[in-house]
Amino acid sequence: GENVEQHPSTLSVQEGDSAVIKCTYSDSASNYFPWYKQELGKGPQLIIDIRSNVGEKKDQRIAVTLNKTAKHFSLHITETQPEDSAVYFCAAPKNTGGFKTIFGAGTRLFVKA
Amino acid sequence: EAEVAQSPRYKITEKSQAVAFWCDPISGHATLYWYRQILGQGPELLVQFQDESVVDDSQLPKDRFSAERLKGVDSTLKIQPAELGDSAMYLCASSSDRVAGELFFGEGSRLTVL
Numbered sequence: 001g002e003n004v005e006q007h008p009s010t011l012s013v014q015e016g017d018s019a020v021i022k023c024t025y026s027d028s029a030s031n032y033f034p035w036y037k038q039e040l041g042k043g044p045q046l047i048i049d050i051r052s053n054v055g056e057k058k059d060q061r062i063a064v065t066l067n068k069t070a071k072h073f074s075l076h077i078t079e080t081q082p083e084d085s086a087v088y089f090c091a092a093p094k095n096t097g098g099f100k101t102i103f104g105a106g107t108r109l110f111v112k113a
Numbered sequence: 114e115a116e117v118a119q120s121p122r123y124k125i126t127e128k129s130q131a132v133a134f135w136c137d138p139i140s141g142h143a144t145l146y147w148y149r150q151i152l153g154q155g156p157e158l159l160v161q162f163q164d165e166s167v168v169d170d171s172q173l174p175k176d177r178f179s180a181e182r183l184k185g186v187d188s189t190l191k192i193q194p195a196e197l198g199d200s201a202m203y204l205c206a207s208s209s210d211r212v213a214g215e216l217f218f219g220e221g222s223r224l225t226v227l
Contacts, residue, residue, distance in 0.1 A: 006155075032213035043117075043204050043218030044156065089155050093213035100169050101146075101216060103155035 006104030023090035024072040030092040080111045115139045117219035131193035134222045138207030148204040
């Protein structure tokens, strides 16, 4: 079955620095790779996603890169701000007839002012 | 902006009691998911509905958990009897896609079993 492994589990950066979170997946048929941000007491919210027909996607300070050969994808946050502090989850789909989204264990990002 | 509604936000119960959570997805979203999130971990899928039909409940502990979406709109997740290990956040999500796509999550129902 699909396994999604995410690291690091905790990341602490200085405001203005970049943060990188990496995920690997096992199902080579996976074709959609989202990243979710979860703030305290709230549900996860999509911040960026990428489909398998592209290698990189950017949205302002956030970017996602995908290496299908190696089966890994990464989240890049540049010029980090204190409000970026949250838990970030990667995910990948597993085809079960419908699509089941499997989440990584999460990365807790601390941005120090 | 349309949101996924969940209730209650917080529930404290004693073990062996019954609990129920309710979810109203974004209007028009055919797919509804119930996830369980234990503190410090990622969400784990319990059950997935396509309209009123269950498409995946492989991780639902069926001896004590049940879920329904009778009219293909809102949904209820029930636990009876609750156990200490059921303490977690129960997240509902919905999506409009029949292929893999964005999930829209509610704010969750936090369950504490004493």
